[in-house]
Amino acid sequence: MTRPLLRTNGLCKSFGGIVATDHVELDILPGIIHAIIGPNGAGKTTLIAQISGALKPDAGQIEFNGHDITSLSSSRRAQLGLARSFQVTSVFMPMTVLENVMLAVQGADGHSYRFWRPVHKDSEMLEKSMGYLQQVGLADRARHLAAEISHGEQRQLEISMALAMKPRLLLLDEPMAGMGLEESSRMIRFLAKLREQTTILLIEHDMDAVFSLADTLSVLVHGSVIATGTVKNIRANPEVQRAYLGEEHA
Amino acid sequence: MTAWFPSSISGRCYCVLLVLLAVAPWIFQWTDQPFLLDLLSRGLILAIAATSLNLIMGYGGMVSLGHAAFIGIGAYCVGIPAYYDLYNGWFHLGLTIVVSAVFALLAGAVSLRTRGVYFIMITLAFSQMVYFAFVSLEEYGGDDGLVIYLRSEFPDFLTMQGPVALYYWIFATLLLTLFLVHRLVRARFGRVIAGAKHNEQRMQSLGFDTYRYRLTCYVISGVTCGLAGMLLGNFTGFISPEMMSWIRSGELIFMVVMGGSGFLFGPLVGTGAFVILEQYLPEFMKFLNPSWLEYWHLPFGLLLVLLVLFGKGGIHGMLSKLDSRTRQSDR
Numbered sequence: 115m116t117r118p119l120l121r122t123n124g125l126c127k128s129f130g131g132i133v134a135t136d137h138v139e140l141d142i143l144p145g146i147i148h149a150i151i152g153p154n155g156a157g158k159t160t161l162i163a164q165i166s167g168a169l170k171p172d173a174g175q176i177e178f179n180g181h182d183i184t185s186l187s188s189s190r191r192a193q194l195g196l197a198r199s200f201q202v203t204s205v206f207m208p209m210t211v212l213e214n215v216m217l218a219v220q221g222a223d224g225h226s227y228r229f230w231r232p233v234h235k236d237s238e239m240l241e242k243s244m245g246y247l248q249q250v251g252l253a254d255r256a257r258h259l260a261a262e263i264s265h266g267e268q269r270q271l272e273i274s275m276a277l278a279m280k281p282r283l284l285l286l287d288e289p290m291a292g293m294g295l296e297e298s299s300r301m302i303r304f305l306a307k308l309r310e311q312t313t314i315l316l317i318e319h320d321m322d323a324v325f326s327l328a329d330t331l332s333v334l335v336h337g338s339v340i341a342t343g344t345v346k347n348i349r350a351n352p353e354v355q356r357a358y359l360g361e362e363h364a
Numbered sequence: 365m366t367a368w369f370p371s372s373i374s375g376r377c378y379c380v381l382l383v384l385l386a387v388a389p390w391i392f393q394w395t396d397q398p399f400l401l402d403l404l405s406r407g408l409i410l411a412i413a414a415t416s417l418n419l420i421m422g423y424g425g426m427v428s429l430g431h432a433a434f435i436g437i438g439a440y441c442v443g444i445p446a447y448y449d450l451y452n453g454w455f456h457l458g459l460t461i462v463v464s465a466v467f468a469l470l471a472g473a474v475s476l477r478t479r480g481v482y483f484i485m486i487t488l489a490f491s492q493m494v495y496f497a498f499v500s501l502e503e504y505g506g507d508d509g510l511v512i513y514l515r516s517e518f519p520d521f522l523t524m525q526g527p528v529a530l531y532y533w534i535f536a537t538l539l540l541t542l543f544l545v546h547r548l549v550r551a552r553f554g555r556v557i558a559g560a561k562h563n564e565q566r567m568q569s570l571g572f573d574t575y576r577y578r579l580t581c582y583v584i585s586g587v588t589c590g591l592a593g594m595l596l597g598n599f600t601g602f603i604s605p606e607m608m609s610w611i612r613s614g615e616l617i618f619m620v621v622m623g624g625s626g627f628l629f630g631p632l633v634g635t636g637a638f639v640i641l642e643q644y645l646p647e648f649m650k651f652l653n654p655s656w657l658e659y660w661h662l663p664f665g666l667l668l669v670l671l672v673l674f675g676k677g678g679i680h681g682m683l684s685k686l687d688s689r690t691r692q693s694d695r
């Protein structure tokens with residue numbers, strides 16, 4: 115059996131009285147797209163935040179590639195190969211699209227204690243950054259401010275920044291949120307191709323997207339994982355239908 | 365950016381300004397205005413301090429209300445050795461750099477754990493600590509300060525003796541500081557600082573330990589401001605804790621904001637405007653009505669507030685508006 119790339123062990127997190135993460139056990143195998151679905155407020159974003167290091171769990175461990183990373187800062191985790199895209203677009207609005215990606219490339223290059231050479235004259239870095247923009251189809255927007263491009267393009271920028279970090283595990287929090295139909299289907303095709311490059315933990319509301327992309331599916335309800343399996347298994351699972359899929363059809 | 369002579373109006377203004385500053389001592393000598401050279405020397409020292417503050421505040425979003433502490437530290441790094449008849453300039457310089465760096469490291473390590481108003485308050489607290497430490501040091505004059513009888517001694521080709529030589533020390537330090545900031549903010553390091561100003565959490569998720577980068581930036585800024593203090597000690601020949609009171613720190617913030625926070629030449633023109641207003645506004649008020657003299661702070665404060673409120677980007681912002689206007693008419 116392959117060793118999981120990421121494993122959470124009895125992960126718990128509550129906000130006051132709200133239990134957002136309830137003893138979550140999750141194994142993410144390398145090379146696949148593992149999707150997490152669940153109704154609004156189920157604790158999906160909270161889970162991602164704990165895996166990426168933005169939030170500290172109340173209890174439990176997180177193992178990445180065999181190492182316990184529970185106590186590591188989010189920047190250390192990023193250096194180890196955990197990249198995250200945010201549900202609420204979180205790019206550097208006053209900078210250009212290219213500058214945004216360049217920061218991500220810088221992050222992947224190791225330390226940035228370089229005080230003298232201007233980055234805009236670093237042709238190797240410019241080339242690399244343009245490459246990542248091309249990959250998501252944003253090359254022609256490189257010189258625009260991130261604040262000027264459309265919401266869908268900002269989502270793409272978010273993804274290309276995550277890719278520029280050369281992650282081993284990509285955490286995507288509703289990458290299609292707020293996208294138009296055409297943009298969404300382009301993103302789905304893009305993510306499908308990405309599977310060859312990296313392992314993906316995908317949180318998505320759009321069921322069609324999840325069913326077409328995911329190799330493995332976990333269902334999160336009230337902070338706990340009620341089922342994990344293949345798409346076919348999950349669709350057939352009566353508990354899931356009652357708890358979640360049923361709600362959608364109701 | 366590549367051409368030697370800048371194409372923008374603001375860029376040309378700054379070019380001319382630097383050339384004027386380079387020849388100012390000659391002009392003042394011909395016109396026999398030693399007082400103006402004094403005023404300019406003091407202004408440029410403050411401009412170095414303001415430029416160093418701009419590095420953390422304008423580029424890094426770290427608003428410090430304690431930056432004048434570094435001016436005081438630099439000045440005392442000249443004054444205290446001088447008190448023991450140690451006038452070696454290299455020693456003064458080295459001491460200034462080491463003490464400023466250590467203080468910046470300590471103060472920064474604590475204050476950079478906080479954000480916004482808390483950061484302002486903690487930097488203020490640290491500078492007040494230094495302020496009161498020097499007030500209580502009776503040996504070095506306490507409240508009354510300390511007279512420095514001789515300037516730091518450097519080899520002949522680097523001498524500070526005489527007003528013109530000192531002026532060029534100041535001018536050269538200013539140029540170096542401007543160049544340093546110019547390179548820094550465009551290099552990888554500076555991009556990280558800029559990113560952390562806009563969205564620190566995102567920077568961390570990109571793998572940057574933002575705390576360390578900010579701390580490094582704070583130390584660089586503190587040492588630079590310490591150098592301004594070392595020059596100020598040599599310039600005034602008299603130092604006192606008053607140099608590092610929080611009012612001085614507040615004035616530095618004003619200079620940066622007036623000139624244009626986050627722009628290379630902002631602090632320089634802001635300091636210029638500040639020093640000129642401070643010097644000539646009282647005389648102007650006296651000219652209007654002799655009994656108004658003591659109220660000169662009123663229009664001064666009002667002007668500052670107006671500039672901050674309506675002059676987005678300060679004086680630099682207004683200059684660059686001219687740029688965009690002419691560019692539009694070009695089309």
Ligand SMILES: Nc1ncnc2c1ncn2[C@@H]1O[C@H](COP(=O)(O)OP(=O)(O)O)[C@@H](O)[C@H]1O
Pocket residue numbers: 129132133134152153154155156157158159160161
């Ligand atoms: N920072 C927070 N403070 C308080 N409650 C929070 C916080 N973040 C999330 N929650 C709560 O935790 C629950 C899970 O939220 P979230 O992880 O955002 O759900 P999802 O992403 O699945 O929609 C919700 O009830 C939400 O209100």
Ligand SMILES: [Mg+2]
Pocket residue numbers: 158159160201
């Ligand atoms: Mg969410």
